[in-house]
Amino acid sequence: MTTARISTMASTWCSKTKRCLAEREKKVLAAPGNHYKYVEVRLPLVAVGGAPDNIKTADFMRSAISVYPHILKLASAEIRDTRDIVLNAVQTAGELLEHASQELKDSREIALAAVGSYGRSLKWTSTGVRDDREVVLVAVENDGCAVQYASERLRSDHAVVAAAVNS
Numbered sequence: 001m002t003t004a005r006i007s008t009m010a011s012t013w014c015s016k017t018k019r020c021l022a023e024r025e026k027k028v029l030a031a032p033g034n035h036y037k038y039v040e041v042r043l044p045l046v047a048v049g050g051a052p053d054n055i056k057t058a059d060f061m062r063s064a065i066s067v068y069p070h071i072l073k074l075a076s077a078e079i080r081d082t083r084d085i086v087l088n089a090v091q092t093a094g095e096l097l098e099h100a101s102q103e104l105k106d107s108r109e110i111a112l113a114a115v116g117s118y119g120r121s122l123k124w125t126s127t128g129v130r131d132d133r134e135v136v137l138v139a140v141e142n143d144g145c146a147v148q149y150a151s152e153r154l155r156s157d158h159a160v161v162a163a164a165v166n167s
Contacts, residue, residue, distance in 0.1 A: 061079050069088070072096050073096065077101065080099055086110060087113055091117060092117060093117060094119075094121035095121055097111070098124045105125055105126055106126040106129065108129060111129045115142060116142065117142075119167075120143050122146045122150065125149075127151070130151045130154075131150075133154060133160070136160055143167060147164040
């Protein structure tokens with residue numbers, strides 16, 4: 001499939017769904033694999049649930065998220081359950097943890113990345129992660145208000161409270 005064909009399909013699809021393509025300048029994404037070399041898109045481009053199949057692929061989403069991480073909000077459940085894609089997105093915008101699968105919300109690695117960029121993303125983690133001292137400390141050092149999402153045990157921890165007050 002040619003770049004022009006993909007660009008035309010994306011533009012047609014977006015106009016049909018009345019998505020505004022003028023929100024971002026054109027970006028050229030290097031797509032991994034042999035499916036296509038370059039895809040010209042304007043982001044945010046796609047509500048992926050109803051998008052053409054060629055732009056719902058994990059390879060496309062990896063490239064799109066590297067340019068516009070918030071496209072994860074619109075991704076399919078399968079994409080939101082893909083560890084490397086979600087990790088890449090939450091490292092840039094921790095609030096996107098809200099849109100990750102429950103399994104990934106339980107992941108300590110994903111939680112650390114998310115709270116490192118947005119402390120209050122602690123509220124979207126599992127109960128077990130909210131009781132992890134290291135994760136909570138990173139969150140409250142980033143944003144003291146994140147202490148409200150910590151477990152009861154850690155809200156009583158002097159180091160956690162001190163980090164929250166000092167942030």
